[in-house]
Amino acid sequence: MIQIPLYVFLFVYLLFLVVFLIFSLIHVYHIIATASLTLTSFLFCFLIFFLTIITLYATMSLLPDIDWKTPVTLLDASWLGGLFSP
Amino acid sequence: MHLAAFIKQKSYEKILYVLRHHWITFVPIAVLFLILMAIPFALYFLVSSLFPALLENQISYAMLVLFASAYFLAIYLFFFTRFIEFYLDITIVTNDRLMDVEQRSLFSRSISELDLYRIQDVTSDVHGVFATFFNYGTVSIKTASNNINVVAHDIPRPNKIREALIQLADQDRKYHIHDATLNE
Structure with a gap:
C-alpha cells in the first residue's frame, strides 16, 4: 500500500503559487521595460x-x-486483487 | 521606464503617434476568459448534485478545492500573458523614424526601426464588419530594402495613419535632401 499525507498536495499547490508569482513578476517587468505602464x-x-x-x-x-x-492511498494491492484471477 | 528612454529619443525628435492594437480585438480573449472562469462553478453544481459524497469526503474535498484554486490562478496567468502580447505590440512614430515593437510571445520580441525618409509605400487595409464599424485595420509600410517591411496590425484609424506617414516621409525626405545639398 502506497500512502502519502495530504499535505504533499498542499506543497505541490504552494510550488505552483511560487511559479505563478514568478511569471506574474515577469509580466510586470515586461510592462515596465517596454514603457507600457499606462x-x-x-x-x-x-x-x-x-x-x-x-x-x-x-x-x-x-x-x-x-x-x-x-x-x-495512492495504490492498494487489494485494488488489483481480482485482476489476474480466472 | 519612460517611452523617451525606451526609444532613446534624440534632442530634435518628437513622438507623434503611439499605436497599439484596437481594444475591440481583445474582446474575444476577454469572453474566453469569462467562459473559462465559469467552468469550475458549473462543475461544482454538477458534482454537488451527482456526486455529493465527493464534497463530504475530507480528502477529495481538499484536493478539489486546491485543484480549483490552481485552475483559477492558471486562468489569470493565461489572461495576463495574452494581455501582454496584445498590449506590448506598439508602433511608435516620431518626426524622424518609425519603431515597431512586436511581442510575439512572452519571451520573444522583435523590434524594427526605420527612418521615415526610407518609406516608399504605405498601404492601409480594413477588412470585416467589426473592422469597418470600429475603424481599425492593418498598415503596411514598405521600404526600398527587402529586409525591413513593417506591418502594424489592428491599429485604430489606419487611413489617417497612412496619410500621416506619407506626409511625414515626404517632409523627412525634403529635410535629408536639404542636408545632402549642404554637404556637397
Whole structure:
C-alpha cells in the first residue's frame, strides 16, 4: 500500500503559487521595460492582483478544518486483487 | 521606464503617434476568459448534485478545492500573458523614424526601426464588419530594402495613419535632401 499525507498536495499547490508569482513578476517587468505602464496596463495588473487575492482568500477560507496529516492511498494491492484471477 | 528612454529619443525628435492594437480585438480573449472562469462553478453544481459524497469526503474535498484554486490562478496567468502580447505590440512614430515593437510571445520580441525618409509605400487595409464599424485595420509600410517591411496590425484609424506617414516621409525626405545639398 502506497500512502502519502495530504499535505504533499498542499506543497505541490504552494510550488505552483511560487511559479505563478514568478511569471506574474515577469509580466510586470515586461510592462515596465517596454514603457507600457499606462492607466490601462495599471488597471489590468490591479484586476489580476485583486482576482488573485480573492482566489487565495477563498481557498484559505474553504480549507480551515482539513487535517493535512490524513493519509491518501495512492495504490492498494487489494485494488488489483481480482485482476489476474480466472 | 519612460517611452523617451525606451526609444532613446534624440534632442530634435518628437513622438507623434503611439499605436497599439484596437481594444475591440481583445474582446474575444476577454469572453474566453469569462467562459473559462465559469467552468469550475458549473462543475461544482454538477458534482454537488451527482456526486455529493465527493464534497463530504475530507480528502477529495481538499484536493478539489486546491485543484480549483490552481485552475483559477492558471486562468489569470493565461489572461495576463495574452494581455501582454496584445498590449506590448506598439508602433511608435516620431518626426524622424518609425519603431515597431512586436511581442510575439512572452519571451520573444522583435523590434524594427526605420527612418521615415526610407518609406516608399504605405498601404492601409480594413477588412470585416467589426473592422469597418470600429475603424481599425492593418498598415503596411514598405521600404526600398527587402529586409525591413513593417506591418502594424489592428491599429485604430489606419487611413489617417497612412496619410500621416506619407506626409511625414515626404517632409523627412525634403529635410535629408536639404542636408545632402549642404554637404556637397
